Amino acid sequence: MQPTRRSKKRLQVASALLVSMTLAPLSWSESLLEVYETAKENDPVLGAAASGYEARQEAVPQARAFLLPNIAASGQSAWNERRFPGAVVDTGTGVPTEVPDDDFNSHGWQAEVRQPVFDAESWFDFTSAKASVTEAERAFASEQQLLIVRVVEAYLNVLRAQDLLESTMAEEAAVKRQLEQVQQRFDVGLVAITDVLEAQAVYDNTVVRRIQADADQDIFFESLRTLTGRSYSQLNRISETLPIVDPDPQNEDEWVDTALQSNLNIQSAQAQVLAAERSLKARRSGHLPTIDVSVTESHFVTGGLNFLGDTTNTTTYAASINVPIYQGGLTSARAREARALADQSRQFLLDQQLTVTRNTRSLFRAVATDVVRVRARLRSIRSTESALEAVETGYEVGTRNIVDVLQAQQRLYLSEFDYADSRYNYMGNFLLLKRAVGTLEEADLIDLNAYADASNPVQRVNSLLNRSVDLGTEQR
Numbered sequence: 437m438q439p440t441r442r443s444k445k446r447l448q449v450a451s452a453l454l455v456s457m458t459l460a461p462l463s464w465s466e467s468l469l470e471v472y473e474t475a476k477e478n479d480p481v482l483g484a485a486a487s488g489y490e491a492r493q494e495a496v497p498q499a500r501a502f503l504l505p506n507i508a509a510s511g512q513s514a515w516n517e518r519r520f521p522g523a524v525v526d527t528g529t530g531v532p533t534e535v536p537d538d539d540f541n542s543h544g545w546q547a548e549v550r551q552p553v554f555d556a557e558s559w560f561d562f563t564s565a566k567a568s569v570t571e572a573e574r575a576f577a578s579e580q581q582l583l584i585v586r587v588v589e590a591y592l593n594v595l596r597a598q599d600l601l602e603s604t605m606a607e608e609a610a611v612k613r614q615l616e617q618v619q620q621r622f623d624v625g626l627v628a629i630t631d632v633l634e635a636q637a638v639y640d641n642t643v644v645r646r647i648q649a650d651a652d653q654d655i656f657f658e659s660l661r662t663l664t665g666r667s668y669s670q671l672n673r674i675s676e677t678l679p680i681v682d683p684d685p686q687n688e689d690e691w692v693d694t695a696l697q698s699n700l701n702i703q704s705a706q707a708q709v710l711a712a713e714r715s716l717k718a719r720r721s722g723h724l725p726t727i728d729v730s731v732t733e734s735h736f737v738t739g740g741l742n743f744l745g746d747t748t749n750t751t752t753y754a755a756s757i758n759v760p761i762y763q764g765g766l767t768s769a770r771a772r773e774a775r776a777l778a779d780q781s782r783q784f785l786l787d788q789q790l791t792v793t794r795n796t797r798s799l800f801r802a803v804a805t806d807v808v809r810v811r812a813r814l815r816s817i818r819s820t821e822s823a824l825e826a827v828e829t830g831y832e833v834g835t836r837n838i839v840d841v842l843q844a845q846q847r848l849y850l851s852e853f854d855y856a857d858s859r860y861n862y863m864g865n866f867l868l869l870k871r872a873v874g875t876l877e878e879a880d881l882i883d884l885n886a887y888a889d890a891s892n893p894v895q896r897v898n899s900l901l902n903r904s905v906d907l908g909t910e911q912r
Contacts, residue, residue, distance in 0.1 A: 465670035465893035469885040471660065472587045472878075478665035479586075485579040492572035499565035502558035506550045513543035516739075540739030544748075550730040553755075557726075560718035567711035574704035581700065581876045583663075588867055588881070590659050592860040594671055597653040598894040599856040604646040607849040611639045611842060618838055631838040638842045650897060657896045669896045672888040680810045680862055683869065688800050691873055695796040698874030702792055705785040712778040719774040722767035725759040792872060799869040806862035813855040820848040 476482065518538035552558065615635040621627040661667055683691065696702060732752040739746060760767065827844040830836035863884065870876040 465672050465890050466668055467672045467885055467888045467890070468588065468591050468674075469881060469888075471591055471664060471668070471671070472584065472881055474664040474666060475583060475587050479583060479663050481586075482579055482583050485576050489572050489576040493569055495565040496562070496569055499558070499562040502555065503552060503562060507548070508550075509545065509547040511543070511545040513541065515539075515541050542736070542738040544734065544736030546732065546734040548730055548732045550728050552726065552728050554725070554727040556721035556724050557718045560714050560721055564711045564714035564718060567707050567714060571704050571707035571711060574700045574707060578700040578704065581871050581874075584876060584878070584881055585864075585867055585871055587663060588884070589864055590656070590663055591671065592674075592864055593656040593659065594653070594894060595673060596857055596860050597649065597656045598673075600853050601646070601649040601653050601897075603849045603853040604642065604649045607845060608639070608642045608646050610845050610849075611635070611642050614838070614841065614845070615639050627838070634839050635842065638846075653897060670893040672890045672893055674859075674863070674884070675887040675889040678859070678863075678884075678887040680807050680859065682807050683800055683803050683866070686804075688797060691800050691869070692793055692796050694875070695792050695873040696789060699788075699792045699872060700874050702785070702788050703874070705781070705788045709778070709781045709785050712774070712781040716771070716774040716778045719767070719771040722770065723760060725757055727755070727757050729753075729755045796869070796872045799865055799872055802865045803862065803869055806858060806865055809858045810855070810862060813851065813858050816851045817848070817855055820844070820851045824848050 516539070518540075615632075618627060618631050618635045622629060622632050657668060685691070730753075732750075732754070734748075734750045734752075736748045736750075737746060738748075824841075824844040824847075827836050827840050831838065831841050867876060867880060867884075870880060
């Protein structure tokens with residue numbers, strides 16, 4: 437389905453007028469896929485999500501560390517000065533003698549390997565950490581899907597603003613011609629001054645709306661900079677050949693079933709429940725004993741007087757059990773906290789399931805409605821064109837007034853914009869539906885980009901210049 441030849445001609449004229457009003461030199465237009473690839477590299481929201489996911493991944497090795505051997509080593513070196521006051525009697529001769537000072541260095545090292553044998557709390561913390569990483573993985577994948585949606589939405593907003601601007605410009609040009617014709621008729625006495633005033637008022641309002649549409653187009657172009665970190669001057673349109681089709685399958689319940697299984701937010705919430713439940717088991721395990729085995733090797737050298745010699749090597753094999761009896765209520769309080777957090781995560785999962793179900797049904801119906809709406813608005817263009825021709829004929833023969841003509845023109849240009857707007861709504865809602873069911877991927881963007889039309893690009897205009905020209909004309 438495509439607009440009529442007359443509508444296309446009006447839009448082409450408006451496009452030519454629009455390009456002539458810009459100061460920016462023509463450059464290579466960007467496609468939707470190119471904008472998306474740039475956004476993947478530069479979007480700060482996705483960048484922050486990627487860093488957060490990377491940080492969350494470290495929870496697993498941190499929790500695993502409490503289950504693996506712990507190796508520690510220490511060393512020491514000390515200078516010792518011993519003094520022995522008084523005399524010591526020699527047992528052989530019975531003669532008192534003085535003991536010489538004993539100054540010496542002592543040094544040594546000790547190394548220990550300790551392996552947990554039974555630590556239920558640490559084990560459940562480890563399994564909870566793995567579940568939390570799965571949660572983070574699904575959340576990051578959801579952010580990647582959301583980037584596709586945000587890029588398409590920003591891109592379509594530019595195209596929508598462009599269509600509104602072209603429609604307003606075409607209406608402005610038509611009203612201006614009508615005003616000139618009415619003025620000529622008034623000059624020769626064929627119409628009253630009220631027709632001139634009516635046409636002038638409509639023209640002035642059209643100029644105001646065109647100025648606003650001009651500013652909106654510039655604003656939506658600028659919004660792409662937030663996603664990509666760069667400015668764009670030209671974008672490809674989406675071809676009229678893009679098929680507008682109903683969702684497949686056409687069974688709403690099948691889409692809901694798929695969403696409950698594949699939606700990434702639901703999968704993330706399910707992983708969060710699993711992590712919370714395992715964390716609860718870990719906190720309850722705080723009442724259980726822990727068992728460790730260890731091997732300690734020590735080496736000590738002393739220069740002092742020692743009947744065992746100046747070097748000592750020791751190897752110790754040990755098993756230890758630690759039974760927590762009472763810790764001031766800490767273990768019980770942590771268990772109650774974990775239980776409440778597990779209940780919270782289950783409620784959050786239920787909320788996600790209900791929300792996704794509602795959104796999937798709403799988007800399925802929105803897409804199906806968009807398909808019908810696009811077809812209906814295309815027929816509306818044809819009927820409003822016929823109505824305009826009839827009103828213009830009536831005006832020529834005196835059965836209609838200038839207000840009727842101007843209103844008929846306005847309805848036609850509004851119908852043309854509504855048709856374009858319904859196509860953009862269809863594209864956006866279809867991608868949102870696929871995201872709701874968890875199947876949105878870059879391939880969908882590639883399929884949409886296949887209908888990019890670089891032959892008639894959207895050209896960014898210098899809105900400040902255009903407004904100053906209009907205001908200058910009004911002042912003159």
